[in-house]
Amino acid sequence: MSTKNKYRIPVPQNLLQRIDRTSPAHMGNLRNAVDFIVPENTxxxxxxxxxxxxxxxxxxVGGPDPSYWNYSNFISIMHPNGEYTRYDHLxxxxxxxxxxxxxxxxxxIAKVGLTGYTYIPHLHFQVFVFxxxxxxxDFDTIEINDFY
Ligand SMILES: [Zn+2]
Structure with missing residues (x-):
């Protein structure tokens, strides 16, 4: 079975409040990023x-202002299919x-925090290629619709 574009929801299902694809911060090459709304420390x-x-x-450091953008804690992972995932606001x-x-x-791999540009506790998640x-x-995000 191909694993391309098959990604697990990157938080425990029982703590997931909703999936938000509408953030105005997801512009340009971040347009396919996804926010998982969860409590802090998830x-x-x-x-x-x-x-x-x-x-x-x-x-x-973090807060509801774009000036905090570069203060986000994050992890990135390279996958065998050539795609990468990134997890922000740790x-x-x-x-x-x-x-x-x-x-x-x-x-x-970590816990959800409030670092970087963020209004409410959530995990910013993106699948991307360089x-x-x-x-x-020099990267572009990939649209993912079939989380499991
Ligand atoms: Zn986001």
Whole structure:
């Protein structure tokens, strides 16, 4: 069975309040990002098997203003199908994985926090591919409709 575009909901189902695809912050190459509305401290789960490529969890700054954008704690994971996932607004010092580590679908990788540009507790999630060599700008998100 192909695993392309098959991603697990990256939070425990019983803590998920709703899925929001309407954030005005999801512009341009973030247009396919998805927000999972959950309480603070909700476990963040790997959406598929893969290798952790980046971990930032040293920020304790966030709030409802775009000036907080770069203060988001986040983790990114590379998957065997060539796609990457990214998880944002993580709680400070909550990362349970490090770059280079293999993770399995559903494995807890961190907790939801309020770092970065955020109004209410939620996990920002995006599936993306790189389109060039600048990891901060050269990427595009992929629309995912069949979470399981
Ligand atoms: Zn978001």
């Amino acid at each position: 476990p963040v789960l790997a959406a598929a098997d893969g290798t952790v490529t980046y971990v930032k969890d040293d920020s304790n 709680e400070r010092n909550s990362a349970k994985v490090r770059a280079g580590q293999q993770v399995r679908t559903g494995q807890e 389109t060039g060599y600048n990891i901060w700008t």
